Amino acid sequence: SQTIHQWPATLVQPVGSPLSLECTVEGTSNPNLYWYRQAAGRGLQLLFYSVGIGQISSEVPQNLSASRPQDRQFILSSKKLLLSDSGFYLCAWEADTKNIQYFGAGTRLSVL
């Protein structure tokens, strides 16, 4: 069966520090991968999506970047975190053309 792993679960970082969040999927190949951010009391904001290795699309201009070095690995990064980068980050994968997304457990990022 397919599983998605996202880590770390919680992260506290100082302003100006770098960031690396990792997401990996098992049990499927060539998934579409997504990074979302969820601010408190708000919906999901799509940050990046990828349809293949090295293919990244950004939905909003921001302080973050994403990479897909391997088929089932999706990384969210920042060189210098801002206070506004705080939030709940969710990774998701999609196996086929039916738009069904499967989500990781999320990472709670607090930038202080």
Next chain:
Amino acid sequence: AQSVTQPDIHITVSEGASLELRCNYSYGATPYLFWYVQSPGQGLQLLLKYFSGDTLVQGIKGFEAEFKRSQSSFNLRKPSVHWSDAAEYFCAVGSGGSYIPTFGRGTSLIVHP
């Protein structure tokens, strides 16, 4: 472009009462429709989906939803709510292929004992 509206930010019900969460979508063709649930501090879990066929779809945890094309709606229902149903609920619309699904802003369900 497709869009989703969940008009209720919060819904409060008593345990054992019936529930209906509203979802309206905008899309030119027949949409793919989804409901997800998110428990506090967790990721989203798919409750049910509609692609075509029978407009009343059954999901997990006793939930169902009905697709009404004339009203552009896909409301989520449950006949008797349990305290464990307290969570955030998201409606989403897609169209398959290379399109990215669009999520609503979510409805927070509060269950009173």
